Amino acid sequence: MVSENSDASADETTALALKILVAGGFGVGKTTLVGAVSEIRPLRTEELLSEAGQSVDDTDGVDHKVTTTVAMDFGRITIRSGLSLYLFGTPGQDRFWFLWDELSQGALGAVVLADTRRLEDCFPAVDYFEHRHIPFVVAVNCFTGARAYGAQDVSRALDLDRGTPVVLCDARDRDSGKEVLIRLVEYAGRVHTARLLDSVG
Amino acid sequence: MTEDLEGSQWYDSEAGPLVRPYAMTGGRTKPGPTGVRFDLIALVTLDKGAPGVDEDSLLGPEHRALIDLCRTETQSVAELAAGADLPVGVVRVLLGDLLELGCVTISRPVPPAQLPDERILREVIDGLRAL
Numbered sequence: 001m002v003s004e005n006s007d008a009s010a011d012e013t014t015a016l017a018l019k020i021l022v023a024g025g026f027g028v029g030k031t032t033l034v035g036a037v038s039e040i041r042p043l044r045t046e047e048l049l050s051e052a053g054q055s056v057d058d059t060d061g062v063d064h065k066v067t068t069t070v071a072m073d074f075g076r077i078t079i080r081s082g083l084s085l086y087l088f089g090t091p092g093q094d095r096f097w098f099l100w101d102e103l104s105q106g107a108l109g110a111v112v113l114a115d116t117r118r119l120e121d122c123f124p125a126v127d128y129f130e131h132r133h134i135p136f137v138v139a140v141n142c143f144t145g146a147r148a149y150g151a152q153d154v155s156r157a158l159d160l161d162r163g164t165p166v167v168l169c170d171a172r173d174r175d176s177g178k179e180v181l182i183r184l185v186e187y188a189g190r191v192h193t194a195r196l197l198d199s200v201g
Numbered sequence: 202m203t204e205d206l207e208g209s210q211w212y213d214s215e216a217g218p219l220v221r222p223y224a225m226t227g228g229r230t231k232p233g234p235t236g237v238r239f240d241l242i243a244l245v246t247l248d249k250g251a252p253g254v255d256e257d258s259l260l261g262p263e264h265r266a267l268i269d270l271c272r273t274e275t276q277s278v279a280e281l282a283a284g285a286d287l288p289v290g291v292v293r294v295l296l297g298d299l300l301e302l303g304c305v306t307i308s309r310p311v312p313p314a315q316l317p318d319e320r321i322l323r324e325v326i327d328g329l330r331a332l
Binding site for chain 2: 015016017018019037043044045046047048072074076077079080083084085086088102103105106174178181182185186188189192193
């Protein structure tokens with residue numbers, strides 16, 4: 001269990017960090033989006049896959065342990081001293097799903113990037129966040145050459161819950177990326193308020 | 202390919218250094234007795250006055266690298282992993298050591314469900330607009 005000791009030493013003014021995930025299919029522009037809005041060069045962090053192989057290790061012994069790494073992109077936006085937003089690009093490949101559980105723990109919300117030429121690539125991410133009740137927006141990365149669909153078309157095609165925002169964006173553009181994040185934080189706030197009201201009433 | 206060589210296919214140029222990562226932690230894969238799993242955005246602050254921070258004796262080079270990264274400003278676990286070029290799992294173990302030695306404090310992120318009020322989200326939105 002998590003101990004509460006760490007809280008005792010932390011005073012009320014300690015720094016606050018919020019986490020936003022950027023998900024979507026392979027090559028849809030997750031790294032690009034993180035890079036466009038991050039104030040730091042996108043860093044890549046690596047996570048060991050040792051836990052996924054733990055059951056194997058138990059029987060096979062340590063000398064057969066295979067460690068490989070999976071890269072995650074992340075970026076940071078400092079709102080003010082003591083309040084930062086961290087963005088994590090989730091690994092695109094299906095076999096790294098287990099990492100999502102850790103990433104989504106305590107996340108404020110998620111951006112699901114979609115490409116209308118292969119919309120189905122973002123289905124798993126939409127399902128994932130819907131099932132876990134994590135607020136998310138769908139950001140349609142408008143690739144040049146891709147036929148333009150309206151936000152409503154995408155919303156219908158993805159069968160999104162009412163209220164889930166769909167934003168058209170250009171993942172390379174900083175202002176466009178900022179707008180996506182603003183829409184997400186606004187939406188997360190609305191979801192949060194609604195849940196509070198639910199729990200009271 | 203013979204059976205003997207099968208394992209070596211993992212070590213292409215993408216596989217990184219050949220030293221097994223958990224060699225740096227003495228084989229430990231979980232942080233010390235506290236057993237707390239630090240979140241990727243848990244913030245690590247150096248306690249500059251703590252004994253041990255400026256001593257080389259107890260700590261390994263990777264511990265020192267983490268301390269040096271924290272010297273300029275508070276860092277998240279993810280940033281430390283990227284900055285030290287170490288896997289997050291390894292960084293968690295090393296941070297557990299530093300926490301036990303009293304060299305750092307590590308804050309747990311506030312779950313969004315416990316955000317005090319909308320003020321912070323408003324602040325985030327305004328901050329994003331102002332960027």
